[in-house]
Amino acid sequence: MNRNELLSEEEIDALVSNTGEGTGNVGGYNTDIAVESYDLTMEDSTLTTQLGALEMVCDRFSRLFRTTLVGMLRYQPKIKVSELRVETFGDYRNAIKLPVSMNVARLRPLRGNALFVIDPNLIFNTLESFFGGQGNTASGSDNFREFTPTETRVIEMLLQDMFKDLVESWKPICEINFEYLSSEINPQFVTIAEEHDPVIIKRFSIEMMNDVTATLEVVYPFATMKPIKDLLKKQVSGNSTDERDVAWHNKLFEAICDVDLEIRSNIAHPKITLYELVNFKEDLIIPIKVGDTLPLVIEGVPVFDGLYGTTNGHAAIKVLKKHEQD
Structure with missing residues (x-):
């Protein structure tokens, strides 16, 4: 039998003779099984x-x-x-x-x-x-x-x-x-x-x-x-909390806990004129006024109010309370 041929000569002769004499099983298989039609385009009716x-x-x-x-x-x-x-x-x-x-x-x-x-x-x-x-x-x-x-x-x-x-x-x-x-x-x-x-x-x-x-x-x-x-x-x-939602919440919380956030605090915001800016030079002293508390800004959002000071020789801010939005 040639490798490129799907059927051998004997197999082809057997099929031809079987169908030609009408003795083959032309009625199909499992014909007594009840079949229920299903429309694939229809929404699920359950x-x-x-x-x-x-x-x-x-x-x-x-x-x-x-x-x-x-x-x-x-x-x-x-x-x-x-x-x-x-x-x-x-x-x-x-x-x-x-x-x-x-x-x-x-x-x-x-x-x-x-x-x-x-x-x-x-x-x-x-x-x-x-x-x-x-x-x-x-x-x-x-x-x-x-x-x-x-x-x-x-x-x-x-x-x-x-x-x-x-x-x-x-x-x-x-x-x-x-x-x-x-x-x-x-x-x-x-x-x-x-x-x-x-x-x-x-x-x-x-x-x-x-x-x-x-x-x-x-x-x-x-x-x-x-x-x-x-x-x-x-x-x-009767339970609006799905166990899968709780697991997803816990995994998401663990993942975001390692996210780096930028924290900054602006000590002062002095204002100058364009004339003063043009005449800037070395050793110029700009007076500033520091408020009683400073806003602690996290990713551009004021979150806490703190007190500016030093600790162990380093500048630091002590968190006092949550920042109240205007």
Whole structure:
């Protein structure tokens, strides 16, 4: 067999005869193993295991919002919190059942927008209770229409209260503010993420009087939560100090302890005119005035105040106190 040849003559004849007669194993190997498709361009959808603190935020919000609804409905409803779920924005948007009120708000200082999907039952019962009704209005699936100006005003009131309660719910983790952007009743006109981008969905079921139930869904884009993912993970663990951070801190501290720093102290800063400078000559005496204390400057920054003197025949400065910035 020639070294440059990949197969010998006998091996080539065996392959040709095997495939030509149709007796070869052309069906493939391991064909009975289940295969799961994976999109390499899609974000990691295991976010719920990494952002467990969102559950804490949502639980806190449910308690605050329940108290808020007491002032609107004139009774205390029950709020059930569903588990956090993650799915693509396209799938979520296509599954929205009409009619609903969809409201987009900007998350500051994060990049991205959140979506608030409000069930009309909550809107209608809040409106009815506001005018002294019994709060037993339930919307039908065929009641697909634009919201009236009065209903729109109720939606705005609900949103402002939601934003206020969410700001308080997020405070233990980070400062997040919600800024209202727009409202829609058609899901196709709402976009907070790309079609295949994952979103985090939290559903709140509100049980009101007369067996009327309503839902509220808060939707966060996955990409918006990524910058604060570590903060959310630390909140879940209950310990904001990572052992790796401590080790890194100790090593960094040991490394910078050997850095050389320039320390100096200016005894005086006399001022002269240009005429005096031109007439400088040998043996000229310049009078100076030394203050009670001298600033001890480290790398250009005044850090301590000291007293000038001598020790063991050498000029020295005695540190008295920390320097007070003007």
